[in-house]
Amino acid sequence: MSSPIVEVQGGKLKGEVNKTVDNVEFLTFKGIPYAKPPVGELRFSIPVPPEPWDGIRDATKDCNICAQFDSTSQSVVGDEDCLYLNVYTPKLLTDGTLMPVMVFIHGGGFIHGHGTNYSAHSPDYLIEKDVVIVSFNYRLGILGFLSLDCKDAPGNMGLRDQVQALKWVQKNIKQFGGDPDNVTIFGFSAGGASVEYLLLSPLARGLFHKAIAQSGSTLLPWAQNHKLKKLAYKIPSTKGKAITTDQDLLSFLKNLPIKDLIALSITAMSTSTFRGGIYFGFVPTIEKPGDWEPFLDKKPYDLLSRGEFTKVPFMSGCCTHEGLLMLATEELLARLEKLVKEKFFFEFLPFDIAEGDKLEMENKLKSAYLDAQHEFDDNNAFAIDFFTDVDFFGGGYISSCLIAKRSSPVYFFEFAYDGGLNYLKKKYNIHHKGACHGDEGGYLLKSEILRNSKVSKTDELVRNRLVEMWTNFAKYGNPTPQVNELLPIKWEPVTETGLAYLYIDENIKMKDELYPARTKLFKDLFAKYDLLSA
Structure with missing residues (x-):
């Protein structure tokens, strides 16, 4: 054919x-x-x-x-x-047998x-x-x-x-x-956020x-x-044009040539102040x-x-060192280095903290990150962990816990493998140890970025395991419907009482209590405070 x-x-x-x-x-x-x-x-x-x-x-x-x-x-x-x-x-x-469908939603910060x-x-x-x-x-x-x-x-x-x-x-x-x-539906980064929005x-x-x-x-x-309207009003002002009504602003933006519209929106974004590591x-x-x-x-x-959401089998997870993304560009690296030098966490914490709580919160942050054990001894390890939690793990962990209270099954994973197909590390030439944001993507989808990567037998094993678990989930709503040589353990779902999760490295194993001090911190933050908008 x-x-x-x-x-x-x-x-x-x-x-x-x-x-x-x-x-x-x-x-x-x-x-x-x-x-x-x-x-x-x-x-x-x-x-x-x-x-x-x-x-x-x-x-x-x-x-x-x-x-x-x-x-x-x-x-x-x-x-x-x-x-x-x-x-x-x-x-x-041909024979009337229909196959499961997997709809991929790409990332890229929207x-x-x-x-x-x-x-x-x-x-x-x-x-x-x-x-x-x-x-x-x-x-x-x-x-x-x-x-x-x-x-x-x-x-x-x-x-x-x-x-x-x-x-x-x-x-x-x-x-x-x-x-x-x-x-x-499945996706990485903004694609993963899109899955939750859906x-x-x-x-x-x-x-x-x-x-x-x-x-x-x-x-x-x-x-x-x-605060998107406030951001949009910055666009005509960058051209020295005064616009005072939403309708006039809409007309102005509709009539801009597409290249001007995109370029001016990027300029407007660059003038915004924000908490956290990344902003789009x-x-x-x-x-x-x-x-x-x-x-x-x-x-x-x-x-x-x-519990006001569509209740379907749900899988979520993150990479161990998502915050390595902060090494990807000079702008992000500058924010990382500022935290490493000054060790003032509150400046990068994207929550609307009550004035009377700020000192106590700064002390909690220092305890959770400066006094904690880190996998690597690098001087920026604490900052990598902090941005891992602020920009990725904290919200993903909390949402999975909330979904598990109202719906089942929910499966959570931590991807820790550092190999030849780690997608974002290859894309941005990051040499720091650990699995970076989006790195598991290279083990699920073939990419031109990884075309010249040397693929080891262990890389192939990790890839085969991820592909098998993801497609099992699409077929059955269960990533490990049976234990076999490729998948030697059963991936247990999250329960209301605790977050059991699958640790994915050269070997896979079930674990409990994922970063207990850090997860408690974010449970308290989300329960008590609103997220800040730029």
Whole structure:
């Protein structure tokens, strides 16, 4: 089948045959429109279904990535016309047997990244386990998350794009051999936070049946901003233009050339002060009431605490040294070095601490990080651990605990393996020991970044284990349905009384009490204080 043809709602698609690294054939359909291009008057608007097409659409080429600022070239890349998805399937439906579907949501802080560039995220490892893989783009930065409290820019458009993509999956995935009643959403970083947001939003109910949030949560400071209008008003002021009404601001932003809009939004973000290690500006927010159906209108912590979320089998986890991300750029490194030198934690703690509690909190922070044992003896180890917790682990741990109180099963992992396929360490050339933020991604998805990496037998073992557990979870809602040579232990779910978790290194094992002093600190912080917005 050199040119497979599939008919979906909208028209016919011509795909192509590919082979995995192990020479296993699978079918690829790229650049499928799942929404109408959000251009012109539709810039910042809620997504709408795509227009049908005549004839057979060529689905063999990568589509546009969404418009974004590329820090390497210091230029705006991509396009506004970007709402497309890819489908990868082991086979088309022949005998009536449908396969589980795994929908990948890319990361990048809600301002970078893409899900449809084949070389960046290819499904070679997963596809061999008889699952259908879907990946897609969603609007980023100001295009996806401008919020002006009106129907033409309500906020969370990028998350609404994700809902629209999931609706497309429900309507069309059978044509590719996928089971619309067995859909797992999974993602890293902002993709992991997106998974949690989809759990919380009524708009996504019934569109998926299992969820995996890796190194991302709705409770992280960089994954929410409730001062987006203030940020948006900075954009015309950078051009020396005085705008005083929301409607005039919307008109101004709609009419800016796309490259100017993206570049000016990055400039506006750079003038913001913030707590924590990382900040991305235009990200998800809580919407104010209006004449549209909100994606999110309550605080994530409150929704999780009250059990107001979609209750499906859930997997979450983090890498041991997420905070190594602070070594990735000069700007992040400067924040890390400031903490190492001054040892004043409160400056980077993104919670609205009552004035009378600040001294006590600073002492608790020093006790938890300066007086604690660290895996490595480096002088910045305490700061790496602190930023690990502030930007990733703290929120992910708390959200998993809250979900486990209202729903089961919930599985939690800690990825500690430091090998040849550790994704972000390779991408940013980080030589520090330990598993960095997003490093487990290289063991699940094939990436061009890792093309020249030397892969050891242990790397292959870790990769095979992760692929087996993730696809088991997609198939059965249980990552270890049976113990065998590859998976020698049973991954126990989290309970209401404690967080049992799977420790993933060269060997895998179950553990209890993950960083007890640090987890207690964040339990108290989330229970007592609100997160700060920039």
